[in-house]
Amino acid sequence: MQVASVERRDVPVILTDLGTVQAYSTVTIKSRVDGELKQVLFKEGQDVRKGDLLALIDPRTYQAALDQAHAKLDQDTASLANARLILDRDVQLVARDFVSVQATDNQKSQVAQIEAQIEQDKALIASAETELSYTRITAPIDGRAGILLIDQGNIVHASDPGGIVVLNQIHPIAAISTLPEQEFASIRAALAAGPVEVEALSREDGAVLDKGTVELMDNTIDPQSGTLKLKSIFPNVEDRLWPGQFINARVRVATLKAALTAPAGAIQRGPDGEFVYVIASDQTVSPIPVKTGPICDGVAVVESGLAEGDRVVAAGQYRLSAGARIVVAPPPPLR
Structure with a gap:
């Protein structure tokens, strides 16, 4: 059985939802004149800089x-x-x-x-x-070249629906995430206060892939889903984010200063709402109704029902009932 004390600490307010990674900029490189594609001067998957010569049309x-x-x-x-x-x-x-x-x-x-x-x-x-x-085709942006769409030696036309290659700018890279419309006010207030931190988490193991900032909030709420889109920007120095990838976006919209907190595991739910088992001085426990706020990283904000310094049962509550006496084992010695 685990016991913890109610204490005050700064607690970040985190909003988490599904996001999709996309290139910061995407450009389909097309010929603006008709002619033979004489030379392709890049390799597929190569990083190119703005102004680099990519291809030559017969001049x-x-x-x-x-x-x-x-x-x-x-x-x-x-x-x-x-x-x-x-x-x-x-x-x-x-x-x-x-x-x-x-x-x-x-x-x-x-x-x-x-x-x-x-x-x-x-x-x-x-x-x-x-x-x-126009016979000298240069890169309009910094980006990474994709798969070549047409081979050297073919005749290209300005009216071709395809292109020669697609450039994706991935340094930085963007992600589009959605949040419920109920969070509109908190997001707007956070953006008005300054840069809003966001983390991109792996959907497989929750690992942090990159950290960035929210660039903007969309100018409309989707009336069908009742959600609001956010666009976030990440430096993506290690290429851990890739266009089309699904992530969990954790947006930090505020920090509650000196909030009264308890372990999230201490919060129980019963027919009458949330409660915790509070330990009295005689080592007996009593279920005390509480009202909780945000929960972040295993810590719950307690809005009412507890006081600083109260001891609560953080795990093993299934064996408890009102008035039960508990024995708190000392922590194991350090090795």
């Missing part, structure tokens, strides 16, 4: 289009220089009545048209440069 068609646009600009620039030269000559000749005003006006219009054509050429060059840049 020859797009390089030719860019060269053609530059040539057109050079052609129109030469035409503009000639048109301006003619206009300057016409302006001088119209003053001597050697050229009509109409002819001079027509030449001014010609110059303006070529100037507009040059602006169009510059826009075509910018477009061609953009198209050419």
Whole structure:
């Protein structure tokens, strides 16, 4: 039979529910132009950094289009220089009545048209440069590459529904958990007070896989299930969390300071509610009704019914009844 004393301690208020791990960011890498997939420059499962070159699309068609646009600009620039030269000559000749005003006006219009054509050429060059840049596919985020979705040498299209590979950002990593809507007020208050701690626990053995913080509370409560979603972020330095994994999320929403506590095993439930066996000075026990609050890590908060220093039976109550006398064995000697 185990005996414990009622004492005051700080007790964390913990909310636990099922969570699902997901990548912090997920990007499907697709080609934005059509062409042959000339090179794949990463390995499946490789960690890549933002800006790393992942793949190359055959650039020859797009390089030719860019060269053609530059040539057109050079052609129109030469035409503009000639048109301006003619206009300057016409302006001088119209003053001597050697050229009509109409002819001079027509030449001014010609110059303006070529100037507009040059602006169009510059826009075509910018477009061609953009198209050419799309043949070099780079990583938009830090992440881990998944399984290659299409092999080198295949023809890819901007309209393809699939992609080349999926990048998942797992450092950090996210988890979505759900809590009953009754906890809305406590979660909101905790988030307003500052960072809210959360632990990711293994569903198999309860081991702590990682520690992080709650990033946000969803902006709606699911009316079908009456639950509220939380998004938590974990550093995941040791890769113990993986997208799609199920976990138990333990959210610490508050800490009760100097709360009156008793072992959770001391709390019994009968027809009239919760009670504990309190040990009197003559070593007899009496069932005392109690009202309990949160329970965390085997410790129950006692809101009423007990006083600090009371001794209670923490285990072995099935052999007890009101007025029974107990013998508390001394603890075994240390070895």
